[in-house]
Amino acid sequence: MKKIDNDLILRVLKGEFAERTPIWIMRQAGRYLPEYMAVRASHDFLTMCKTPELSAEVTIQPVDIIGVDAAIIFSDILVLPEAMGMNLVVEEGKGGPRFTNPIKSRNSLSTVHDADCSKDLKYVADAIRIVVQKLNGRVPLIGFCGSPWTILAYMVEGKGGDFVHARAMLYEEPALAHELLDKLARNSISYLKMQYEAGANLIQIFDTWAGVLSPELYEEFSLRYIKQIVQSLQPEIPVIVFSKGANHSLEKIAAAGASAVGVDWTIPISEAAQRAGGVVQGNLDPSVLFAHPDVIRSQAKRILQGAPKGKHIFNLGHGILPNTPVDNVKTLVNFVNSWRHD
Amino acid sequence: MKKIDNDLILRVLKGEFAERTPIWIMRQAGRYLPEYMAVRASHDFLTMCKTPELSAEVTIQPVDIIGVDAAIIFSDILVLPEAMGMNLVVEEGKGGPRFTNPIKSRNSLSTVHDADCSKDLKYVADAIRIVVQKLNGRVPLIGFCGSPWTILAYMVEGKGGDFVHARAMLYEEPALAHELLDKLARNSISYLKMQYEAGANLIQIFDTWAGVLSPELYEEFSLRYIKQIVQSLQPEIPVIVFSKGANHSLEKIAAAGASAVGVDWTIPISEAAQRAGGVVQGNLDPSVLFAHPDVIRSQAKRILQGAPKGKHIFNLGHGILPNTPVDNVKTLVNFVNSWRHD
Numbered sequence: 088m089k090k091i092d093n094d095l096i097l098r099v100l101k102g103e104f105a106e107r108t109p110i111w112i113m114r115q116a117g118r119y120l121p122e123y124m125a126v127r128a129s130h131d132f133l134t135m136c137k138t139p140e141l142s143a144e145v146t147i148q149p150v151d152i153i154g155v156d157a158a159i160i161f162s163d164i165l166v167l168p169e170a171m172g173m174n175l176v177v178e179e180g181k182g183g184p185r186f187t188n189p190i191k192s193r194n195s196l197s198t199v200h201d202a203d204c205s206k207d208l209k210y211v212a213d214a215i216r217i218v219v220q221k222l223n224g225r226v227p228l229i230g231f232c233g234s235p236w237t238i239l240a241y242m243v244e245g246k247g248g249d250f251v252h253a254r255a256m257l258y259e260e261p262a263l264a265h266e267l268l269d270k271l272a273r274n275s276i277s278y279l280k281m282q283y284e285a286g287a288n289l290i291q292i293f294d295t296w297a298g299v300l301s302p303e304l305y306e307e308f309s310l311r312y313i314k315q316i317v318q319s320l321q322p323e324i325p326v327i328v329f330s331k332g333a334n335h336s337l338e339k340i341a342a343a344g345a346s347a348v349g350v351d352w353t354i355p356i357s358e359a360a361q362r363a364g365g366v367v368q369g370n371l372d373p374s375v376l377f378a379h380p381d382v383i384r385s386q387a388k389r390i391l392q393g394a395p396k397g398k399h400i401f402n403l404g405h406g407i408l409p410n411t412p413v414d415n416v417k418t419l420v421n422f423v424n425s426w427r428h429d
Numbered sequence: 430m431k432k433i434d435n436d437l438i439l440r441v442l443k444g445e446f447a448e449r450t451p452i453w454i455m456r457q458a459g460r461y462l463p464e465y466m467a468v469r470a471s472h473d474f475l476t477m478c479k480t481p482e483l484s485a486e487v488t489i490q491p492v493d494i495i496g497v498d499a500a501i502i503f504s505d506i507l508v509l510p511e512a513m514g515m516n517l518v519v520e521e522g523k524g525g526p527r528f529t530n531p532i533k534s535r536n537s538l539s540t541v542h543d544a545d546c547s548k549d550l551k552y553v554a555d556a557i558r559i560v561v562q563k564l565n566g567r568v569p570l571i572g573f574c575g576s577p578w579t580i581l582a583y584m585v586e587g588k589g590g591d592f593v594h595a596r597a598m599l600y601e602e603p604a605l606a607h608e609l610l611d612k613l614a615r616n617s618i619s620y621l622k623m624q625y626e627a628g629a630n631l632i633q634i635f636d637t638w639a640g641v642l643s644p645e646l647y648e649e650f651s652l653r654y655i656k657q658i659v660q661s662l663q664p665e666i667p668v669i670v671f672s673k674g675a676n677h678s679l680e681k682i683a684a685a686g687a688s689a690v691g692v693d694w695t696i697p698i699s700e701a702a703q704r705a706g707g708v709v710q711g712n713l714d715p716s717v718l719f720a721h722p723d724v725i726r727s728q729a730k731r732i733l734q735g736a737p738k739g740k741h742i743f744n745l746g747h748g749i750l751p752n753t754p755v756d757n758v759k760t761l762v763n764f765v766n767s768w769r770h771d
Contacts, residue, residue, distance in 0.1 A: 251750055254716035258724050301694050301714060334677075335696065352643050354677065372643060374596035382600050408593055 089224045096157050097227055097288060099366055099400055100325040100346045108391060108399050109156035110423040111229070112416065113329075114406035115149040116161045119413060122148050132177045136162050137210045143217035150226055152413070154420050157227045157289075160215055160282070164233030164293055167278050168242055168271075170202035182246065189245030189252075193263055199242075202274050204281045211278075212285035219286035230287030232279055234294035234330070235271035235316075236309035239264065250299050257300075257308050264308060272312040276319045289325040291349070292316060298332015305333050314343035321346070327368055331405060337362045352404030357393035368400040371419070376403075376411045380418045387422050396428040431566045438499050439569055439630060441708055441742055442667040442688045450733060450741050451498035452765040453571070454758065455671075456748035457491040458503045461755060464490050474519045478504050479552045485559035492568055494755070496762050499569045499631075502557055502624070506575030506635055509620050510584055510613075512544035524588065531587030531594075535605055541584075544616050546623045553620075554627035561628035572629030574621055576636035576672070577613035577658075578651035581606065592641050599642075599650050606650060614654040618661045631667040633691070634658060640674015647675050656685035663688070669710055673747060679704040694746030699735035710742040713761070718745075718753045722760045729764050738770040 091097065095109035117123055123145050126135065135141045146161045165184050169175040174187040188198060202208060218228055233241075243253040256264050279290050297309055309330065317326045321344055328340050329349025340348050341363040350359040350369035360367045375386045390401070401423045407416070433439065437451035459465060465487050468477065477483045484503045492500050507526050511517040516529040530540055544550060560570055575583075585595040599606050621632050639651055651672065659668045663686055670682050671691025682690050683705040692701040692711035702709045717728045732743070743765045749758070 251716045251719065254714060255719035258714075258717050258728065259720035298695065302697065332695070353640065353674070355644065372596060372600075374593045375600050377593065377597035378601035386600065 089219075091227050091288065092224050093156055093226045096400055097325065099397065100289060100327075102366075102398075105397055107427060108394070108401050108423060110401035110420055111155045111157040111159065112149070112153070112407050112420075113159075113403055115153065115155055115159065116145045117407060118409040119407055119411040119416065120148055120152060121413070122152060131179070132163070133175070136166060139210055139213035139217050142210070142214035143221060146214070146218045146228075147221055150222065153416050154424070155226070157229050158218060158222060159229040159231060159291070160211065160218060160287065162211055162214070162231070164231070164238065164295075165241060166208065166211070167202060167232055167274060168199075168238050170204070170207035171270075171274060172198045172200050173242055184241075185246035186242060187245070190242045190267065193260075196263070196267065199267065199270065201270070202278065204274075204277050208278060208281065212281050215282055215285035215287055227288035228286060229289055229291055229327075230279060230282030231291045231293060232275045232316075234292050234297070234309055235268040235275065235312035236300070236305075237294050237296045238271050239267055240296045240299075242267070250296055254299060254304075257304050261307075268308060268312045269315075272315045275316050279316065279320060279324070283320070283324050289327065289346075290320060291327040291329060294328065294330035294333070296332075297330035300333075302333075302335045305330070305336055306339060309333075310336060310339055310343055313340075313345075317344045327400075329368070334359070338364070341365050347400060349402070350404065355393055356390050356399070360393075360395045360398065366398045366400065367394065368402050370402070370404040373403045373405055373408050373411070376407065376415045376419065378415075380415065383415055383418050384422045387419055388426070391423065391426050391428075431561075433569050433630065434566050435498055435568045438742055439667065441739065442631060442669075444708075444740075447739055449769060450736070450743050450765055452743035452762055453497045453499040453501065454491070454495070454749050454762075455501075455745055457495065457497055457501065458487045459749060460751040461749055461753040461758065462490055462494060463755070464494060473521070474505070475517070478508060481552055481555035481559050484552070484556035485563060488556070488560050488570075489563055492564065495758055496766070497568070499571050500560060500564060501571040501573060501633070502553065502560060502629065504553055504556070504573070506573070506580065506637075507583060508550065508553065509544060509574060509616060510541075510580050512546070512549035513612075513616060514540045514542050515584055526583075527588035528584060529587070532584050532609065535602075538605070538609065541609065541612065543612070544620065546616075546619050550620060550623065554623050557624055557627035557629055569630035570628060571631055571633055571669075572621060572624030573633045573635060574617045574658075576634050576639070576651055577610040577617065577654035578642070578647075579636050579638045580613050581609055582638045582641075584609070592638060596641060596646075599646055603649075610650060610654045611657075614657045617658050621658065621662060621666070625662070625666050631669065631688070632662060633669040633671060636670065636672035636675070638674075639672035642675075644675075644677045647672070647678055648681060651675075652678060652681055652685055655682075655687075659686045669742075671710070676701070680706070683707050689742060691744070692746065697735055698732050698741070702735075702737045702740065708740045708742065709736065710744050712744070712746040715745045715747055715750050715753070718749065718757045718761065720757075722757065725757055725760050726764045729761055730768070733765065733768050733770075
C-alpha cells in the first residue's frame with residue numbers, strides 16, 4: 088500500500104504522536120458543496136452511489152475544496168441491505184430512502200439473503216480503487232457501513248422516523264431480531280473487508296439510530312453486533328464507532344474495542360473522553376456552522392481545549408447540514424488546522 | 430375547590446402516602462382511541478382545541494375508557510405563541526403544525542406581543558371549566574404548556590424537525606434568544622395561572638426538544654426559563670417538568686423546583702430516580718404497547734420495581750403513538766393499578 092502523506096488520523100487512532108488535531112466532517116461529500124450539487128443535478132442519488140467515477144469524484148471534492156484530513160467514500164448505509172434482498176428506493180423530496188418490502192415477520196425474512204459483495208457491491212470497491220488512485224496518498228480514505236441495529240431499523244420500518252415497529256420487534260420477537268442482526272453483522276464484516284482490501288484505510292460504523300433504544304436494548308441489540316464487527320476487523324483495521332445518542336454507554340463502546348468513539352454534541356467532549364478512556368471523535372453541533380466565523384472559532388476552540396491532547400479527531404456531532412455556508416466550513420477546518428495544544 | 434376522589438397523583442406530588450402507583454399517559458386523548466377519531470373525523474385539530482365542548486369531550490374519554498388516574502386538557506403547546514402573534518397552521522398529513530411567519534431576526538420580533546390570555550386563550554379556560562364539572566372530582570386535571578425553549582424552537586424554525594436555525598440563534602444571537610425566552614416564560618406563567626384558576630389541579634411543562642441542545646445550552650436557554658415558571662407557580666401549584674432527552678441534567682431539573690421530573694425511556698428509572706432525588710414520572714417505551722400483553726406487563730413490572738416506592742407516577746417515556754391497540758393500553762393501566770410494592 089502506498090504511504091499516506093497526511094496520516095494524522097491513522098496516527099491518532101494508533102496512539103502515535105500527531106502534531107495537531109485532525110479533522111474530517113460527516114457527510115462532507117454532500118449537499119452544501121456547489122461542486123457536489125453540480126454532479127447531483129444530472130444524476131440521482133443512487134446512480135451516484137453506484138457509478139464508481141461519480142462516487143469517486145464527489146468523494147475527493149471536500150479534500151480539494153475544504154482541506155479535510157481524510158476522505159470518506161461516497162455511498163449510503165442502505166446499499167448493503169439492498170444487496171441482501173431489500174428493494175431500496177430513494178426519491179427526491181419524499182422523506183429520505185425507503186424499502187418497499189419491509190420485514191414484518193419471520194415469513195418475510197426469506198427475502199433476506201447473504202450479499203455477494205464482490206458482485207453486487209463491486210461498484211463500492213471500484214469507487215474506492217479510483218479514489219485511492221486519484222488521492223495518490225494525500226489523505227487516508229474512510230470506508231463505512233451502518234450498524235446492524237440501524238440497518239435492521241430501516242429494514243423493519245421500511246423508512247426513517249422513530250422506528251416504532253423495529254423497537255417493538257426487539258421487545259416482542261427478540262430471537263427473530265437476533266437472527267437478522269447476526270446476519271447483518273456477518274455481511275457487514277465481508278463488506279468492510281472488501282472495502283479495506285480495495286484501499287480504504289480505516290472504517291467508521293454509523294449507528295445513527297442508537298438513541299431510540301434504552302441502554303439495555305442498546306447493549307443487547309446494537310453494541311453486541313458492533314463488537315462482533317469490530318473484533319473481526321481488528322487489530323489490522325482501525326474502526327471508529329459512532330452510536331449517536333448512546334452517551335449512556337461510551338465506556339462500553341470503548342470496551343468493545345473501538346479505535347475511537349464518536350460523540351454527538353449533547354455531552355462535553357471532556358466528559359466523553361474521560362468515560363471512553365481512549366480516542367474520541369466529535370463533537371461540534373452542526374448548527375454552529377450557520378453562525379458567524381467568530382462563533383465557529385470560539386465553539387471549535389472549546390472542543391479542542393476540552394479534548395485530550397493527541398487523542399481527538401475533530402468532527403461534527405452529526406452530519407453536516409444542507410445549505411451550510413461553504414466559507415464557514417473552511418473557517419472551521421482552517422481554525423482546527425492552525426490550533427495547537429499548549 | 431371540589432375534593433378529588435382519586436387524588437393519588439396529587440398525593441405523590443406532595444410526598445404524601447399513596448397506596449399504589451398512579452398512571453396517566455402522555456397524549457392519552459389522541460389518535461389511538463376510536464372515540465377520539467370519531468370526533469376528529471368531523472373537526473380539524475385546531476377546531477377541537479378551540480371549541481371547549483369538543484376539547485372537554487376528548488379530554489374525558491381516556492378517563493372513562495382507559496381508566497387513567499388523571500385527565501390532561503386536550504390542547505396544543507403552540508396555541509400560546511399563536512395568541513402572541515404567530516400564525517399557526519395545522520394541515521392534516523403535512524408534517525405537523527407550523528408557523529407561516531417564523532422569527533428570522535430582531536426585526537421580526539415586533540410581531541410577537543404579550544398574549545391576552547383571558548381573551549385569546551379563553552377557550553382553554555372554558556374547556557377546563559367544562560372538564561372539571563363533568564369529571565365531578567373523579568380524577569385530577571392536568572394543565573400544560575410548552576417550555577419557552579421548545580416554543581422558541583418552533584417560532585424560529587417555523588416547523589418541527591431538528592431546529593437548526595433555532596439552535597444557531599442560541600449561538601449567534603444569545604441576547605435576542607434570551608429576550609424572546611423571557612417573554613415566553615412570562616406569558617407561560619399567566620397562561621398556566623389561568624389554567625389553574627379555571628380548575629386544573631397540576632401542571633406539566635413539555636420541553637419536548639430539550640434533547641437537541643448541549644448540556645450547557647440546555648441549562649442557559651431552557652432550564653433557566655423553566656425554573657422561572659416553576660418558581661412562579663409553586664408552592665401552590667404542583668409542576669411536572671419533562672425535558673425529553675435531557676437526562677444529563679436530571680439533578681438540575683429537580684433542583685429547579687420541579688414537583689416531579691419526567692423521564693424518557695433511555696435511562697433506567699432507578700438511575701433517574703436516584704439522580705433526581707424526588708418524584709419521577711415515566712418511562713415506558715411507547716413502542717412496547719405494540720407488543721404482546723405479556724411483554725407489556727413484564728416491561729411495566731421492571732419500571733415499577735425500579736422506581737422508588739411512593740415517589741413514582743407511571744407514564745410512557747413519550748406520547749402514545751397513533752394506532753396503538755387500545756386493549757394493550759388497558760392491559761398496561763390494569764397492570765399498574767393492580768401492582769403493589771412488596
